Amino acid sequence: MGGLIATTQQFPLEPNNAFIAMITRFAVVFVIAAEVVVLLLLAASVGSDPEESAIILTFFFPTFAVLFVWGIRRSRRGVTEIHPDRLLIRTPAVTQEYPWRHVRRVEVISIRDAVVMNRILYRALGIDTSQRLVRLRLTRSLRQGLFRDRLGTDVVGIPAPGMKQVALFLKDPDAFVAAASPYLHAAGSYEAS
Numbered sequence: 777m778g779g780l781i782a783t784t785q786q787f788p789l790e791p792n793n794a795f796i797a798m799i800t801r802f803a804v805v806f807v808i809a810a811e812v813v814v815l816l817l818l819a820a821s822v823g824s825d826p827e828e829s830a831i832i833l834t835f836f837f838p839t840f841a842v843l844f845v846w847g848i849r850r851s852r853r854g855v856t857e858i859h860p861d862r863l864l865i866r867t868p869a870v871t872q873e874y875p876w877r878h879v880r881r882v883e884v885i886s887i888r889d890a891v892v893m894n895r896i897l898y899r900a901l902g903i904d905t906s907q908r909l910v911r912l913r914l915t916r917s918l919r920q921g922l923f924r925d926r927l928g929t930d931v932v933g934i935p936a937p938g939m940k941q942v943a944l945f946l947k948d949p950d951a952f953v954a955a956a957s958p959y960l961h962a963a964g965s966y967e968a969s
Contacts, residue, residue, distance in 0.1 A: 785858040787952045789867070793945035794887055794898060794907045799848045801901040803841040811837050856944060858955055863912075865944065872942070873928035874912065876963035881913040882956045884949045910949045912942040 811834070847869065854867030863879065865872040887898055887905040898905050914929055917940055921933040946952050 785955050787856045787858070787955070788947050789854050789856060789865075790945040790947050791853045793909070794903050794905070795943070795945060796848065797903050798898055798901055800845050801903070802897075803845050805901075807837045807841040856946060856952065858952075858959060860959065863956070863959075870925040870927055873926065873930065874914065874942070875930055876959050878914055878916045878929040879912055879956075879960060879963070880915045881911075882953050882960060883911050883913070884908055884953055885911050890943070907945070908949050910944040910946055910952055912944065914940045914942065916940070918942070 814837075850867065850869040854865065857864040857866065862876060863874045886908050887903075888895060890909075890911075895905060916929040917938060918927060918929065918936045919931045919933045920927055920936065921931045926933070944952075
């Protein structure tokens with residue numbers, strides 16, 4: 777790969793992005809709705825102690841929501857590394873790996889340009905849909921690693937049929953696309969915008 781930078785280039789992920797806001801708000805709505813439903817079911821049931829059950833549920837659902845949001849936040853903090861032969865995304869929760877030969881396109885889009893259902897959900901939760909992100913379009917489906925917290929197209933693990941896109945919320949999406957374009961071109965799969 778003559779002419780390409782042989783060192784690793786790093787681009788930090790944006791930790792406070794629209795996806796995190798969506799998950800956090802959705803978790804709050806879910807917890808409130810679940811508690812209301814369960815409390816109504818307990819009030820309607822005969823022979824149970826509703827006060828004891830209400831106390832347990834008051835702690836269970838919020839704890840579950842906090843742990844869920846914490847896990848999502850862990851997976852969204854980290855760095856994206858451009859290597860001559862692959863793209864790595866490292867977070868405390870998972871490492872993602874995509875060889876350049878499996879990356880069909882790298883593009884900067886806004887949430888408005890994303891999947892319709894995501895766009896509707898973001899709008900319903902009152903989240904700004906103008907935030908920009910990088911979308912990787914892949915030639916192969918993602919796979920979840922069996923033994924380690926790994927995700928990618930060359931990982932030994934469970935395939936996710938149809939999952940051929942990855943969204944990256946980066947602090948500087950334009951610089952990332954500019955840096956990634958020569959590697960895509962060198963791998964013979966150049967489609968960057």
